[in-house]
Amino acid sequence: MGASLIDGTAAAAQLHAELRVAVQDLTERGATPGLAVVLVGKDPASSVYVRNKIRKSVDAGFRSFHHELPTSTSESDLLSLIARLNAAPDVDGILVQLPLPDHIDARKVTAAIDPAKDVDGFHPVNVGSLSLGAPALIPCTPLGCMLLIKSVRKDLAGASAVIVGRSNIVGKPLTQLLLREDCTITLAHSKTDDLPLVCRSADVLVAAVGRPGLIRGDWIKPGAIVIDVGINRIEREGRQQLVGDVDFDAAQQVAGALTPVPGGVGPMTIACLLRNTVEAACRRRGVGSPFATC
Ligand SMILES: Nc1nc(=O)c2c([nH]1)NC[C@@H]1CN(c3ccc(C(=O)N[C@@H](CCC(=O)O)C(=O)O)cc3)C=[N+]21
Numbered sequence: 202m203g204a205s206l207i208d209g210t211a212a213a214a215q216l217h218a219e220l221r222v223a224v225q226d227l228t229e230r231g232a233t234p235g236l237a238v239v240l241v242g243k244d245p246a247s248s249v250y251v252r253n254k255i256r257k258s259v260d261a262g263f264r265s266f267h268h269e270l271p272t273s274t275s276e277s278d279l280l281s282l283i284a285r286l287n288a289a290p291d292v293d294g295i296l297v298q299l300p301l302p303d304h305i306d307a308r309k310v311t312a313a314i315d316p317a318k319d320v321d322g323f324h325p326v327n328v329g330s331l332s333l334g335a336p337a338l339i340p341c342t343p344l345g346c347m348l349l350i351k352s353v354r355k356d357l358a359g360a361s362a363v364i365v366g367r368s369n370i371v372g373k374p375l376t377q378l379l380l381r382e383d384c385t386i387t388l389a390h391s392k393t394d395d396l397p398l399v400c401r402s403a404d405v406l407v408a409a410v411g412r413p414g415l416i417r418g419d420w421i422k423p424g425a426i427v428i429d430v431g432i433n434r435i436e437r438e439g440r441q442q443l444v445g446d447v448d449f450d451a452a453q454q455v456a457g458a459l460t461p462v463p464g465g466v467g468p469m470t471i472a473c474l475l476r477n478t479v480e481a482a483c484r485r486r487g488v489g490s491p492f493a494t495c
């Protein structure tokens with residue numbers, strides 16, 4: 202036995218190809234979708250992510266607007282930039298890279314983005330709409346997770362899903378998405394009693410905590426779908442390495458299907474950002490979306 206690998210890089214490439222067609226279609230209508238990416242400060246990981254997002258968006262034919270601001274930028278200056286982007290007709294999506302410097306209130310900034318342009322899906326209106334089952338822009342990482350899960354199992358009705366990690370960015374929205382698929386969901390976290398036992402009940406297990414190797418092989422139900430959202434930079438044998446929250450080698454012996462890190466959820470997060478930008482552009486311009494809801 203051995204788990205089949207869920208190839209996020211391949212799935213993202215497939216989605217990028219579909220996006221390229223959708224963007225070309227919009228361009229022929231004179232409505233090229235535009236994505237504004239805002240980066241405050243010089244966090245090296247953030248700079249790499251932002252550069253990737255911009256490169257991918259340009260590759261797919263988007264209009265890309267890049268705003269790199271110094272760490273010293275005041276909250277009010279950032280808020281006025283957002284007001285300008287909200288008003289800009291050729292900007293369909295706005296992404297403010299997190300984390301923001303300590304002197305800026307991320308919640309205030311998120312709430313200032315026009316919900317129709319909130320391609321991260323972090324605005325309270327989108328969060329609320331998602332939980333009501335109303336049309337919403339859906340956070341990119343959970344959306345990417347869902348697309349990867351659906352790539353190996355179409356019908357999730359009745360399945361037991363366990364999500365480890367209760368963040369606003371991953372755990373909570375993913376709960377809503379899995380509920381919509383008629384899963385029975387357990388949202389586990391650092392205070393959960395007997396986490397291994399809870400995890401062993403999962404047909405779909407999602408790890409989103411940021412602790413390298415937390416999920417052991419014997420925490421996994423044989424045949425389960427395991428989605429690893431963790432991105433941990435560790436040093437192993439004197440070398441920098443990127444690992445997830447799942448003990449990959451052990452999990453591979455037990456799981457039915459498993460995402461790797463890197464090359465799993467990460468690439469899908471970026472592809473879903475662009476998917477959301479197309480979605481936002483279609484809605485703002487009254488054009489039908491090329492994508493099914495999820
Ligand atoms: N407003 C906002 N929206 C975000 O969506 C957002 C954010 N802020 N801040 C940071 C996190 C993190 N994030 C990732 C995106 C892609 C990869 C990715 O492509 N990872 C590659 C590896 C890249 C590497 O080597 O570091 C992979 O897993 O294969 C990872 C992480 C988006 N985030």
Ligand SMILES: [Mg+2]
Nearest residue numbers: 464465466467
């Ligand atoms: Mg990954």
